[in-house]
Amino acid sequence: VIDPNPDLTFTGERFRVHYTLSGYGEDDARQVAAFICVEQTIEFPHELVPPGALHDLMVGQVETFTPQGDSRFGVVISYASEAAGMELPQFLNVVFGNVSFTPGVRVERFELPPRLAGAFRGPRFGRQGVHDLMAVYDRPLTCTALKPLGLSAGQMAEMAYRCALGGIDIIKDDHSLSDPPFCPFRERIPRCVEAVARANRQTGYRSLYFPSVGGRMEAFHQKVAFAREAGADGLMIMPAFSGLDTLRMVAEDDAVGLPLIFHPGFLGTYRRSGDFGLSPFVLHGQLSRLMGADITIFPHYHGRFAPPKVECQLALEGTSTPMQHVKANLPAPAGGVRAEHFEEMRDFYGWDAVFLMASNLHRHGPDLVESSRRIRAVAEGLVAGA
Amino acid sequence: VIDPNPDLTFTGERFRVHYTLSGYGEDDARQVAAFICVEQTIEFPHELVPPGALHDLMVGQVETFTPQGDSRFGVVISYASEAAGMELPQFLNVVFGNVSFTPGVRVERFELPPRLAGAFRGPRFGRQGVHDLMAVYDRPLTCTALKPLGLSAGQMAEMAYRCALGGIDIIKDDHSLSDPPFCPFRERIPRCVEAVARANRQTGYRSLYFPSVGGRMEAFHQKVAFAREAGADGLMIMPAFSGLDTLRMVAEDDAVGLPLIFHPGFLGTYRRSGDFGLSPFVLHGQLSRLMGADITIFPHYHGRFAPPKVECQLALEGTSTPMQHVKANLPAPAGGVRAEHFEEMRDFYGWDAVFLMASNLHRHGPDLVESSRRIRAVAEGLVAGA
Numbered sequence: 001v002i003d004p005n006p007d008l009t010f011t012g013e014r015f016r017v018h019y020t021l022s023g024y025g026e027d028d029a030r031q032v033a034a035f036i037c038v039e040q041t042i043e044f045p046h047e048l049v050p051p052g053a054l055h056d057l058m059v060g061q062v063e064t065f066t067p068q069g070d071s072r073f074g075v076v077i078s079y080a081s082e083a084a085g086m087e088l089p090q091f092l093n094v095v096f097g098n099v100s101f102t103p104g105v106r107v108e109r110f111e112l113p114p115r116l117a118g119a120f121r122g123p124r125f126g127r128q129g130v131h132d133l134m135a136v137y138d139r140p141l142t143c144t145a146l147k148p149l150g151l152s153a154g155q156m157a158e159m160a161y162r163c164a165l166g167g168i169d170i171i172k173d174d175h176s177l178s179d180p181p182f183c184p185f186r187e188r189i190p191r192c193v194e195a196v197a198r199a200n201r202q203t204g205y206r207s208l209y210f211p212s213v214g215g216r217m218e219a220f221h222q223k224v225a226f227a228r229e230a231g232a233d234g235l236m237i238m239p240a241f242s243g244l245d246t247l248r249m250v251a252e253d254d255a256v257g258l259p260l261i262f263h264p265g266f267l268g269t270y271r272r273s274g275d276f277g278l279s280p281f282v283l284h285g286q287l288s289r290l291m292g293a294d295i296t297i298f299p300h301y302h303g304r305f306a307p308p309k310v311e312c313q314l315a316l317e318g319t320s321t322p323m324q325h326v327k328a329n330l331p332a333p334a335g336g337v338r339a340e341h342f343e344e345m346r347d348f349y350g351w352d353a354v355f356l357m358a359s360n361l362h363r364h365g366p367d368l369v370e371s372s373r374r375i376r377a378v379a380e381g382l383v384a385g386a
Numbered sequence: 387v388i389d390p391n392p393d394l395t396f397t398g399e400r401f402r403v404h405y406t407l408s409g410y411g412e413d414d415a416r417q418v419a420a421f422i423c424v425e426q427t428i429e430f431p432h433e434l435v436p437p438g439a440l441h442d443l444m445v446g447q448v449e450t451f452t453p454q455g456d457s458r459f460g461v462v463i464s465y466a467s468e469a470a471g472m473e474l475p476q477f478l479n480v481v482f483g484n485v486s487f488t489p490g491v492r493v494e495r496f497e498l499p500p501r502l503a504g505a506f507r508g509p510r511f512g513r514q515g516v517h518d519l520m521a522v523y524d525r526p527l528t529c530t531a532l533k534p535l536g537l538s539a540g541q542m543a544e545m546a547y548r549c550a551l552g553g554i555d556i557i558k559d560d561h562s563l564s565d566p567p568f569c570p571f572r573e574r575i576p577r578c579v580e581a582v583a584r585a586n587r588q589t590g591y592r593s594l595y596f597p598s599v600g601g602r603m604e605a606f607h608q609k610v611a612f613a614r615e616a617g618a619d620g621l622m623i624m625p626a627f628s629g630l631d632t633l634r635m636v637a638e639d640d641a642v643g644l645p646l647i648f649h650p651g652f653l654g655t656y657r658r659s660g661d662f663g664l665s666p667f668v669l670h671g672q673l674s675r676l677m678g679a680d681i682t683i684f685p686h687y688h689g690r691f692a693p694p695k696v697e698c699q700l701a702l703e704g705t706s707t708p709m710q711h712v713k714a715n716l717p718a719p720a721g722g723v724r725a726e727h728f729e730e731m732r733d734f735y736g737w738d739a740v741f742l743m744a745s746n747l748h749r750h751g752p753d754l755v756e757s758s759r760r761i762r763a764v765a766e767g768l769v770a771g772a
Contacts (some may be wrong), residue, residue, distance in 0.1 A: 005538040007568040039690065042534030043560060045745050054536040082566065083535065087602045089627035090564040093651055097561065097624075100654025101691045101721070148428030149469065150440040152391040174429060175483065178476040180468065182393040216473045217635040238483075241475035243629025249603040265479055268486025269655045269663040277655040304425065305487045335487070359431050 002049055010057045014078040016111040017095050021073045022104040022275035029073040032102065033062050036075075039102075040094050041083050058083055060094075074108075086119040088245045088290060096278065108279045109321070110286060117324035121252045125259045125294040126327030127320075127352055133233070133259065134169055134206050138383045140342070140351050142167075142375050143295075143332060145358040146192070147174035153183050157191035159368065163361075164199030164207040166372020169379075170295075170354065171196060172236050173212035175263045185215070185223060193231040208233035210261055214242055224250060234259040239291060240266035251292020261332070262293035271311070280311045285318015288329060295330045295354055300345070303336020309348075316349055332356045339364070339378045346382045355379065388435055396443045400464040402497040403481050407459045408490040408661035415459040418488065419448050422461075425488075426480050427469050444469055460494075472505040474631045474676060482664065494665045495707070496672060503710035507638045511645045511680040512713030513706075513738055519619070519645065520555055520592050524769045526728070526737050528553075528761050529681075529718060531744040532578070533560035539569050543577035545754065549747075550585030550593040552758020555765075556681075556740065557582060558622050559598035561649045571601070571609060579617040594619035596647055600628055610636060620645040625677060626652035637678020647718070648679035657697070666697045671704015674715060681716045681740055686731070689722020695734075702735055718742045725750070725764045732768045741765065 019036065021029045037060030038046050049055045057080050066074040084091040099105045112120075123129070131137050144163050146156045160171050171192070179185040189211045196209040213223045213235045220242060227235060235258055237247045251260050264284065270277040271284075278287070280298065288296035298315045299305035312333060320328035331349055334356035345355055357375065364371035405422065407415045423446030424432050435441045443466050452460040470477040485491045498506075509515070517523050530549050532542045546557050557578070565571040575597045582595040599609045599621045606628060613621060621644055623633045637646050650670065656663040657670075664673070666684065674682035684701045685691035698719060706714035717735055720742035731741055743761065750757035 002534065002537065003541065005536060005541060005568055007538055008536050009568070035690070041562070042536060043562060043745065044534035045749055048748055049534060054534065058534070058536045082568075083562075085564045085566050085601070087564060089600050089602070089624070090562065090566075092627060093562060093564075093624070097651035098654075098691075098721075100652050101650075101657070101685050101693070102654070145429075148388070148430035148435060148440065148444070150391060150394050150428060150444045151388065152393055155389065155391060176427070176429060176469075176476065176479060178471045178473060178479075180471050180476075182391055182395075182468075214475050215471070216475070217629060217631045238475070238479070241478060241630050243603060243632055244627050245603045246629055246632075264487075265483035266486050268484075268488070271487070299487050304421070305484075307487070335484075359429065362434055363431055 002054065004052055004054070008053060010053060010080055010082055011115060013081040013113045013115045015081055015084065015113055015116050016063060016076050016078045018108040018110065019075045019077065020106045020108055020275070021075055022106065023071055024073065024104060025071065026067065026073070030065065032105070033065060033075045033077065036060060036099050036105070037062060037077055039098050041079060043098065081113060081116040084116060086116065088120070088248050092244065104275045106275055106277055106279060107282050109281050112323050114324055117326060120290050120326060121292060122289055122326030123292055123294045123329045124251055124257065127330050130259055130294055130330055133208065136169065138351060139379050140346055140382055141169040141354045142379045143170040143172065143354050143356040144168050144361050145172050145174040145356070146177065147358060149174065149176045151183060153188040153191050156183060156188055157195040160192045160209060161195035161199050162368040163372045164196045164205070165203060166369045167203060167205050167376035168207060168372045170208050170210060172210040172261060174358070175212050175236065175238055175265050177212050178215040186226060189227050189232060190230045197231070210234040210236045212236045212263070214238050217242065220246070224256060228256055228258060232258065234261065236261040236263050238263045238265050244291065247291040247293060259294040260292060261295040261297060262288045262291060263297050280315035281318035284315035285321065286323065289319070289323060289326050293329055295332050297332045297334050297356060299335040300333035300337050302341050305335045312348070330354050336360065339375055342378050342382060351382060388440065390438055390440070394439060396439055396466055396468055397501060399467040399499045399501050401467055401470065401499055401502050402449060402462050402464045404494040404496065405461045405463065406492045406494055406661070407461055408492065409457050410459065410490060411457065412453060412459070416451065418491070419451060419461045419463065422446060422485050422491070423448060423463060425484050427465060429484065467499060467502040470502060472502065474506070474634050478630065490661050492661055492663055492665060493668050495667050498709050500710055503712060506676050506712060507678060508675050508712030509678055509680045509715045510637055510643065513716050516645055516680055516716055519594065522555065524737060526732055526765050526768055527555040527740045528765045529556040529558065529740050529742040530554050530747050531558050531560040531742070532563065533744060535560065535562045537569060539574040539577050542569060542574055543581040546578040546595060547581035547585050548754040549758045550582045550591070551589060552755045553589060553591050553762035554593060554758045556594050556596060558596040558647060560744070561598050561622065561624055561651050563598050564601040572612060575613050575618060576616045583617070596620040596622050598622045600624050603628065606632070610642060614642055614644060618644065620647065622647040622649050624649045624651050630677065633677040633679060645680040646678060647681040647683060648674045648677060649683050666701035667704035670701035671707065672709065675705070675709060675712050679715055681718050683718045683720050683742060685721040686719035686723050688727050691721045698734070716740050722746065725761055728764050728768060737768060
């Protein structure tokens with residue numbers, strides 16, 4: 001019924017996606033695997049596609065099918081790189097578009113072959129680049145967030161100044177700080193930039209300021225440009241709202257050229273849904289790197305979200321698993337981190353990480369400069385080999 | 387410790403979010419409710435915020451707490467409209483940003499007060515507007531998708547022509563059709579527009595063509611403009627990739643002015659994760675309308691995804707639940723729909739709906755014009771009161 005399309009050619013390159021299917025007997029799981037192969041590609045009655053390239057190459061292929069006990073099956077499916085269209089949206093669409101609605105399908109990891117990987121620049125700075133910016137090569141970086149929502153731009157700048165004076169490495173806007181009338185973006189960013197620069201002149205440190213850029217998309221690109229021109233050292237973006245492909249676009253834009261933080265707000269269901277969704281390895285690791293994020297925030301196993309430790313291990317591994325030329329990025333465990341955790345965190349995540357601590361920084365005492373100094377001192381006590 | 391911000395004023399207007407907390411005992415559930423109030427707003431140690439407006443009004447407030455049995459609790463939390471910043475991203479951030487990482491938290495619905503609702507235009511056309519475009523007021527609309535991925539632009543146009551000749555009301559690109567070299571966007575759209583217009587001249591019908599606009603965000607706005615200038619009748623957008631706020635931006639753009647279809651690909655984990663995420667009422671209904679979608683696609687309870695019937699009921703209710711001036715939009719159940727289901731679907735969804743049938747249209751037989759005529763005839767047989 002379907003005639004061949006002469007413009008449809010295949011290089012033969014295929015990428016592999018590792019799924020776990022849960023809650024199925026073996027026969028059903030094999031059917032789900034076959035369903036994924038068709039649904040994620042031609043999404044068309046396979047029997048109506050005549051033999052040939054379209055039938056044989058565009059459709060996904062089950063590479064391995066491995067019972068894992070307890071009604072779980074590991075399935076590796078390969079897809080033609082052509083199906084992914086050499087772009088992030090269609091790549092993610094093939095990996096998990098429609099089957100995000102199929103019960104018990106979880107994406108564990110993916111493998112990128114060279115040609116498809118070539119469609120992505122990946123993190124501009126990556127781990128090494130961020131360390132170069134800070135001139136810090138032997139200890140975890142410290143990070144804090146400006147909050148609470150409700151303060152004025154001047155108050156946020158004063159807070160940024162004090163944190164920088166105490167030596168916090170990275171000072172970012174809280175993700176709730178969009179552009180409210182009581183703390184306008186165009187006032188907040190230059191004031192915080194100036195405050196951190198002033199502190200740096202006093203300390204000799206190189207603290208960085210990362211505003212949160214988001215809000216109404218009509219103004220998004222203007223805000224990115226404004227923040228850059230105002231002297232922001234980097235940007236934090238929430239892909240859930242601004243778009244999974246928007247962070248990538250900003251990361252690859254040479255006119256921006258700043259390091260980026262991926263904030264995972266609103267994306268938790270991809271991760272916390274047990275047998276559904278994306279593994280922490282994919283969400284916080286591989287995907288954040290395809291998007292070009294240099295720093296990827298995720299919940300630490302101690303704290304307000306307290307995911308199982310193994311999930312943090314997966315997130316960590318995803319930040320550095322080989323993906324062709326795509327650089328490793330920096331894991332930034334967060335969400336209730338305390339200074340008492342730093343040593344254990346260094347042992348768990350390694351020194352090449354960012355420890356994000358906000359609420360608990362304020363719990364250290366009323367003097368934010370002194371609290372920040374103590375945090376930095378703890379981090380400096382964790383130098384490699386110490 | 388925190389001084390008052392003189393620019394922080396509150397109108398007193400608050401919006402309410404209905405959550406279900408699952409898997410908790412009552413004491414823990416109350417703690418989670420209190421946690422949400424702080425985490426979703428100031429995200430700061432509450433005890434360090436001095437009494438006053440910030441402490442009393444910015445933080446969420448538990449309005450009701452209702453045991454529902456089986457370790458489940460219904461909790462209604464109100465937030466100041468000011469916390470939502472009069473924009474979709476920050477509104478969603480308050481509703482479910484960080485707590486998307488908290489186990490057992492599900493958003494069931496939200497209530498929009500007038501001032502906050504005023505930040506949203508909602509669907510430009512809505513149910514009535516789409517019916518006006520079609521001049522069809524008494525039966526479900528039929529819809530199909532151009533596929534499989536792999537065909538050329540010419541083949542897609544020929545398929546669109548045949549479907550329109552048979553009288554399918556809405557012909558859309560499959561969501562996998564981004565901009566592949568074998569079926570380029572800038573060739574596909576004008577050819578499909580011409581094909582559907584040619585069929586309309588022959589039939590006297592008003593079939594509409596909705597291209598899928600997505601892909602790399604660098605070209606997104608150019609593609610929207612191109613599709614509009616090429617004569618597309620509407621656009622389909624995938625908010626997961628292009629951004630939850632991007633669909634809204636396109637919907638509110640008078641220079642575009644086209645009806646929009648919300649495709650939920652990659653968003654399934656929000657819905658299918660059981661006790662986590664967003665209810666179908668929110669995801670497919672309320673949220674799709676805040677984004678300005680005129681037609682909202684979701685999986686029908688018969689077919690390839692087969693969610694529980696109650697979930698389709700919730701999605702349906704969300705498309706028309708009162709939200710101030712925000713118009714109702716059209717539910718478009720999909721994913722394995724068959725013509726034999728139409729009558730039952732009319733009974734379930736009402737006549738004011740779009741029945742999306744793609745794969746099974748091709749299973750009706752080799753003559754796509756004839757198959758499309760039969761589909762239209764079935765829909766025409768379902769006129770209100772028939």
